[in-house]
Amino acid sequence: MDFRSALAAAQARNDSLLCVGLDPEPAKFPGGWKGDASKIFDFCAAIVDATKDLVIAFKPQIAYFAAQRAEDQLERLLAHLRRVAPEVPVILDAKRGDIGATAEQYAREVFDRYGADAVTLSPFMGFDSIEPYLRYDGKGVILLCRTSNPGGDDLQAQVLEGGERVFERIARLAAGAWNRNGQVGLVVGATYPGEVARVRELAPTLPLLIPGIGAQGGDAVATVQAGWRGDAAHTTGPIIVSSSRAVLYAAADAGFAEAARRVADSTRRQLNEAKALR
Numbered sequence: 001m002d003f004r005s006a007l008a009a010a011q012a013r014n015d016s017l018l019c020v021g022l023d024p025e026p027a028k029f030p031g032g033w034k035g036d037a038s039k040i041f042d043f044c045a046a047i048v049d050a051t052k053d054l055v056i057a058f059k060p061q062i063a064y065f066a067a068q069r070a071e072d073q074l075e076r077l078l079a080h081l082r083r084v085a086p087e088v089p090v091i092l093d094a095k096r097g098d099i100g101a102t103a104e105q106y107a108r109e110v111f112d113r114y115g116a117d118a119v120t121l122s123p124f125m126g127f128d129s130i131e132p133y134l135r136y137d138g139k140g141v142i143l144l145c146r147t148s149n150p151g152g153d154d155l156q157a158q159v160l161e162g163g164e165r166v167f168e169r170i171a172r173l174a175a176g177a178w179n180r181n182g183q184v185g186l187v188v189g190a191t192y193p194g195e196v197a198r199v200r201e202l203a204p205t206l207p208l209l210i211p212g213i214g215a216q217g218g219d220a221v222a223t224v225q226a227g228w229r230g231d232a233a234h235t236t237g238p239i240i241v242s243s244s245r246a247v248l249y250a251a252a253d254a255g256f257a258e259a260a261r262r263v264a265d266s267t268r269r270q271l272n273e274a275k276a277l278r
Helices: 003-014 037-051 062-066 071-084 100-113 150-154 166-175 193-202 220-227 256-277
Strands: 018-022 057-060 091-096 118-121 140-146 184-188 208-210 239-243
Touching (some): 018 037, 037 071, 057 062, 057 071, 091 100, 091 140, 100 118, 140 166, 140 193, 166 184, 166 193, 193 208, 208 220, 220 239, 220 256, 239 256
Parallel strands (some): 018 239, 057 091, 091 118, 140 184, 184 208, 208 239
């Protein structure tokens, strides 16, 4: 099943727009695991097991594994996900951005080594930095467009000579010339709901990965109101609303997985209630 089809199936099966981000920080682990980087897999696997029926996707962030020399644990986690939740797509949050042979190697890392269903990329170097990933049939390529951080204004909000802003140009290209095989999606931050709506207007059929709710302060209702356009996934792009820290670190004791499930389910319900109001 390709990434778009897997998203639609997971959304329907789990009645969810929620993506749980897997950003393991050993310093925040519960109890006796605190500070122990060897427990990264165990921590993330417990979160996955507790929430796998509540999500549209999982999103491991590669930097949290690489910084702890835990790439082997990331490989184990992806294998675990394929085993216990094969119906839930996995987005590897890597934000790669390079050209030529280097991009080819990054694409191999994401899709051959880790077996992810989709990857986040920076489009700053243009289409030839994206094209090697598109050679992987059915895999998703999600481009940074209007990110949730305040510093995104430095470039993304700048006005080009023709009057459009940089993030609008990215959205137009992603929805048009760059989306040769229907594999492209966009990252838009929940902290800018007005601009989420603008991206959705420019790219009505593309998946939108929307980080920034929960710990970053994005409003779940405003996010859904801005990005959601109906249930017909084949004609309207899905939204993938990501929450990481609020779910992962809902409790600091042995009940962390149960607490993560409660927060994930509450967030899922909140997103669905907002969808019903759209």
